[in-house]
Amino acid sequence: MFVLKNETAEDWWEVEALYDTCFAPGRTALSSYRLREDVSPVVALCRIARDETGILGGAIRYWPVLVGRVPVLLLGPVAVHPTAQGEGLGAALIRDTLARAAELGHERVLLVGDEPYYRRFGFTKLHGVEMPPPTNPDRVLGYEVVDGAWQDVTGEVTRIDSGA
Ligand SMILES: CC(C)(COP(=O)(O)OP(=O)(O)OC[C@H]1O[C@@H](n2cnc3c(N)ncnc32)[C@H](O)[C@@H]1OP(=O)(O)O)[C@@H](O)C(=O)NCCC(=O)NCCS
Numbered sequence: 001m002f003v004l005k006n007e008t009a010e011d012w013w014e015v016e017a018l019y020d021t022c023f024a025p026g027r028t029a030l031s032s033y034r035l036r037e038d039v040s041p042v043v044a045l046c047r048i049a050r051d052e053t054g055i056l057g058g059a060i061r062y063w064p065v066l067v068g069r070v071p072v073l074l075l076g077p078v079a080v081h082p083t084a085q086g087e088g089l090g091a092a093l094i095r096d097t098l099a100r101a102a103e104l105g106h107e108r109v110l111l112v113g114d115e116p117y118y119r120r121f122g123f124t125k126l127h128g129v130e131m132p133p134p135t136n137p138d139r140v141l142g143y144e145v146v147d148g149a150w151q152d153v154t155g156e157v158t159r160i161d162s163g164a
Contacts, residue, residue: 002057002089004096007046015048015059022079031132032112035074035159036063042073044104045097049080049089057084060093062101065110067129068155073101075111075143094121101145108149110157112139128154 007015019027027033045062058080065074075097080089098121101109111118112135115125123141131140142150 002049002051002084002092004047004049004092006044007048007059007061011048011056011059014056015061018056018059018081019077019079021081023077027077030112031135032074032076034132035065035157037159039063039160045073045100047093047097047100049093057081058089058093060097062097062109064160066158066160067110067153070108070153070155071160072153072157073106073109074157075109076113090117091120094118098143098145107144107146108153109143109145111141111143113141114139115141118143126150130156132157 042062042064045060047060048056049058050056058078060078061076063074065072075094078090078093080093098109109123110126110129111123112131113123115123115138118141121143123143125138126140126142129140129142131137144150
């Protein structure tokens with residue numbers, strides 16, 4: 001039985017180790033990590049799942065980015081330990097944080113991932129939103145926290161503090 005909690009500073013390296021376990025080696029070389037460098041995550045949306053013995057089963061983080069001049073939440077990384085996958089934990093982390101994002105007044109969410117997984121949460125392929133290369137455009141997905149929030153939002157995805 002997993003319980004979702006806010007990630008704290010003490011959890012940081014354990015979450016990093018979980019991501020190292022769940023993703024292919026070299027994950028931080030991905031272009032999405034350039035958008036996170038020297039930028040603080042959105043702490044209210046960084047959540048972890050621990051079981052009753054304290055074992056970390058899953059984690060999700062978000063970063064603020066810009067698309068053109070519009071503020072957007074970048075979802076990820078999200079990962080569930082291989083021994084806990086397929087039991088709904090990933091879905092629980094995503095649904096929990098999308099609901100919190102709405103409560104906090106965020107309007108739209110971006111991620112780079114597999115559309116066959118994320119469409120169940122309401123993510124659809126974005127057009128005209130350019131992640132730093134190399135990114136497969138078919139994996140650039142958006143979610144509208146507020147109806148219509150992605151309408152007319154296009155351009156390059158940049159770091160929030162990059163002066164864009
Ligand atoms: C992707 C991930 C977070 C999903 O978490 P999870 O707890 O295993 O997922 P859930 O239990 O909520 O959902 C399981 C369902 O999603 C499907 N699924 C999982 N990953 C998928 C993918 N990449 N593409 C399509 N479907 C996927 C499973 O087949 C399963 O389908 P079913 O409901 O029809 O049986 C987890 O598998 C993981 O950590 N993977 C490695 C890291 C990763 O790829 N992270 C996402 C980066 S885009």
